[in-house]
Amino acid sequence: MSSGRSFYVTTPIFYVNDAPHIGHAYTEVAADMLARWHRQSGDDTWSLTGTDEHGEKILRTATANGTTPQEWADKLVRESWIPLLETIDISNDDFIRTTDERHEKNVQVFLQKLYDDGFIYSGEYSGLYCVGCEEFKPESEVVDGTGEFAGQKVCAIHSKPLERLEEKNYFFRMSDFSQRLLDLYEQNPEFVQPESARNEVIQFVRQGLNDLSISRSSFDWGVKVPWDDSHVVYVWFDALLNYITAVGYGQDDATFASRWPGMHLVGKDILRFHAVIWPAMLMAAGLPVPHRVFGHGWLLVGGEKMSKSKLTGIAPHEITDTFGSDAFRYYFMSAIHFGQDGSFSWEDLSARYQAELANGFGNLASRTLAMITRYYDGVVPAPAEYTEADLKVQRVVAEAVANADAAIEKIALHESLAAIWTVVEELNGYITVQEPWALAKDEANRERLNTVLYTVAEGLRALAVVLSPTIPKATTKLWTALGVEDSLGALTAQPIRSAGVWGQLVPGTTVGALEALFPRIETTDAE
């Protein structure tokens, strides 16, 4: 069923200098949760992720490892970045590499257009460059080094020395776009989110923009500038274009028109590239700007941004090997206010796994199915008359689905899960008060027991649907066990926005056995 809406979401494309850590996986999961939600809502959905393979950082890493940048990128993509998608259960529609021909060719098309239209000129550049950020650093982001780098100027993000570069470069007339960008932020307050990020971007652009150096000539690992092959395109200018080259820019106008513009999820450290440089590039080319750029916070370890270069990186499989991909996805999406920084700790992960997933949701599902099996030979009973307590469950379910959907619209992913969790809590409280095991002792209560167990099973049906974008594996198991496959079709085809409509679970459906959705995890330091 189509909703008539279209939704295109992207993650940043990841540098292939190293293997992924949980900070990268965090962006992937957030984009995937959104994509799955929209896909299941009948929106014409497209989700894109990929890898950023050009530039000095990758070149240096490959050289240090005694190989060519292409071979290095191929190895990292094959051995680390593609497997990550499986590790955390990502349902992306496409994966773009900046070394793909479809990308390189159309970066040149874009650049040539800007050149022909007078937005590019050549000049001299001198500045402090951070290879980690792949960016010339303004004075405000340069700090004094400490420890082994004492006495040197270092990047405030990477704490590594900056390099002074003096080159002949091509420049993009970005300064021409300051006012148009300010108008964009003003007229479309949703364009940069969250609010704190928006204010920061406005502040930055108000100071006036400089033209941007968009080529490098001291190395050749990149897309060649079409009119001067002694230069390669600046890696960020090249990378940002992936969002349009992946959906047909330059080669398939119909696909491009149907997908673009989309929305971008990015870490706050790369917000400026996406909310300032990228829309200015698009404006120069006469193309629509993205619907929205959302800057999420950082995963912190010991109070600092987690990163491989600072040796605080945790590989996603270290978590999923023990807890599984669903728990990984649920934990990061529910425990951190999306848009703010969040600290990761194993203790918090274990505690939430046990309390929320195993005891809160998993137990609810297995208890309910066990009772239907025990008291009704596995056949879902038809409800009798509803009492106020039952009607309250129905209201909670309907409100939760509506609130969760509204939160998804605002990209408040944590808020969406909090709304859904009101159903888990309501159903657990309802079972405690209704005591179906006590009702089952007396045949005179049979009708009441019918209603109570139908109510919980139907609540679980709604939960399976709205939780499926976050915990796809567990909800698929639950869906199959609820026996709804036959009567309602596949879980992924369930229209999510009408999941709160009461009464979709058909009485008479036979339920199956359900293994523990979130089994108890024995930790080595357990009692």
Ligand code: MSP
């Ligand atoms: N290649 C560029 C992006 C180009 S997009 C046209 C890049 N790559 S990256 O691999 O360094 O980072 C990709 C994303 O991972 C960024 O959004 C960044 O914010 C995110 N994260 C890296 N470390 C992170 C945390 N510790 N926490 C959350 N996200 C983090 O930048």
